[in-house]
Amino acid sequence: MRASLIQIGVDEGESVESRRRRVAALVREQSGADLVVLPELWTTGAFAYEEFTAEAEPLEGPTYEVMAKAASDAGVWLHAGSIPERDPDGPLYNTSLVFSPSGELAAAYRKIHRFGFDKGEAVLMGAGSELVTVRLPGPGSERGTTLGVATCYDLRFPELFRGLVDAGAEILVVPAGWPERRRSHWTLLAQARAVENQAFVLACGTAGTHAGVPQAGHSIVVDPWGEVLGEAGAGEEVLTVEFDAEKVATTREQFPALKDRVLGLGVPRR
Numbered sequence: 286m287r288a289s290l291i292q293i294g295v296d297e298g299e300s301v302e303s304r305r306r307r308v309a310a311l312v313r314e315q316s317g318a319d320l321v322v323l324p325e326l327w328t329t330g331a332f333a334y335e336e337f338t339a340e341a342e343p344l345e346g347p348t349y350e351v352m353a354k355a356a357s358d359a360g361v362w363l364h365a366g367s368i369p370e371r372d373p374d375g376p377l378y379n380t381s382l383v384f385s386p387s388g389e390l391a392a393a394y395r396k397i398h399r400f401g402f403d404k405g406e407a408v409l410m411g412a413g414s415e416l417v418t419v420r421l422p423g424p425g426s427e428r429g430t431t432l433g434v435a436t437c438y439d440l441r442f443p444e445l446f447r448g449l450v451d452a453g454a455e456i457l458v459v460p461a462g463w464p465e466r467r468r469s470h471w472t473l474l475a476q477a478r479a480v481e482n483q484a485f486v487l488a489c490g491t492a493g494t495h496a497g498v499p500q501a502g503h504s505i506v507v508d509p510w511g512e513v514l515g516e517a518g519a520g521e522e523v524l525t526v527e528f529d530a531e532k533v534a535t536t537r538e539q540f541p542a543l544k545d546r547v548l549g550l551g552v553p554r555r
């Protein structure tokens with residue numbers, strides 16, 4: 286499987302409209318890849334809280350339209366990162382969109398763990414409640430593979446990833462707008478999620494600085510053994526990595542730690 290992670294810069298100097306056009310052109314350039322991944326909230330920037338309401342769009346809004354077309358023009362599976370979604374009957378959500386190579390919406394995932402504690406996303410957006418996986422019939426292995434999707438801060442919550450693995454996920458895709466200040470956590474957690482779930486992790490962040498928050502960049506692809514197959518630098522970059530999706534099955538067979546899980550341990554007695 287060939288995957289391209291597009292680590293774009295989110296800077297205030299560029300309008301959302303022109304960033305959308307620029308990103309669509311970058312997606313088209315990835316024709317020949319099986320899977321293309323974009324970061325979290327790349328239209329506004331994940332920390333540009335003041336822009337969320339102004340730039341929020343319906344699920345099938347301008348980003349959806351432009352990305353559906355870009356996926357079909359390039360003939361790739363596209364995890365188009367996330368948008369600030371305006372639900373007509375509810376709050377805003379941080380919603381990821383996944384398109385098939387024919388430009389159909391294959392999945393939408395509303396971020397479950399909102400970042401900010403008592404401010405920012407945590408108060409401005411609603412929380413999703415459903416785990417989302419996407420079946421990819423062909424690429425990377427004859428039997429196909431399954432993506433499990435999560436977003437940025439979700440990376441800190443291993444139980445979410447276990448849920449995705451239980452639902453069949455073999456490739457964990459994590460769009461993010463992770464800040465430079467906690468870059469060491471980003472790399473460590475991406476590797477930990479890969480090792481403990483014996484799965485590939487494709488984590489795509491942003492470059493640049495928005496709302497005064499320098500971004501970590503350093504998008505990363507980790508294999509089921511925890512090896513880093515590719516890592517971007519801090520700036521704008523397309524990180525392309527080729528891997529054999531069958532490695533999930535062979536790792537799980539040869540080192541069957543997932544089979545030793547003890548479920549329902551509950552809370553320890555004091």
Ligand SMILES: O=C(O)CCC(=O)C(=O)O
Nearest residue numbers: 331400437438462463467
């Ligand atoms: O967990 C972190 O350190 C960063 C999370 C974050 O920036 C986000 O979810 O938008």
